[in-house]
Amino acid sequence: DFLNMYFQNMYKPIPLVYNLALAMLWRHQENVDLDIVKFLHYCAAREDIKKLVSKWWEIYNDESLDFxxxxxxxxxxxxxxxxxxxxxxxxxxxxxx
CATH class of the missing domain: 4.10.910 (30s ribosomal protein s13; domain 2)
Incomplete structure (x- = not known):
């Protein structure tokens, strides 16, 4: 929030639909409509997130799933x-x- 205030008159923020941070789901769930979100990024170093990312890459690199x-x-x-x-x-x- 501090950065938003500091850069308030210097930039136009990207709408949440194109730039949703995972933390918004944890802290401001009422401001998020997942049905319209096009891009979600996360900045988390938790073990559960690391496992999720690892599993995603495993599936992504599986040639048997490449149609x-x-x-x-x-x-x-x-x-x-x-x-x-x-x-x-x-x-x-x-x-x-």
Whole structure:
């Protein structure tokens, strides 16, 4: 609150819908409508938060949950085949079936 008062005439604050700090849910829950929030950030070093973040990264990095992985592999294979055909053409060779 002190920083808000200090910078009161120097900047226009970002609305909570785009800049909701997790602490607002703990301290000013009545000012938060979670149905319209687009971005939530947190500044907490508590163990439960660290575990939550760790679990999030574990899920995020799990390739089995990546629905585009197969598509990316196909594209990579197609690029590889195209590169081979191009290389053969530049060497004057015919692409073998």
């Amino acid at each position: 585009r992985l197969g598509e990316r592999r196909k594209n990579a294979e197609s690029r590889s085949e195209l590169q081979q055909i191009t290389a053969n053409a530049l060497r004057g060779e015919m692409a073998k079936p």
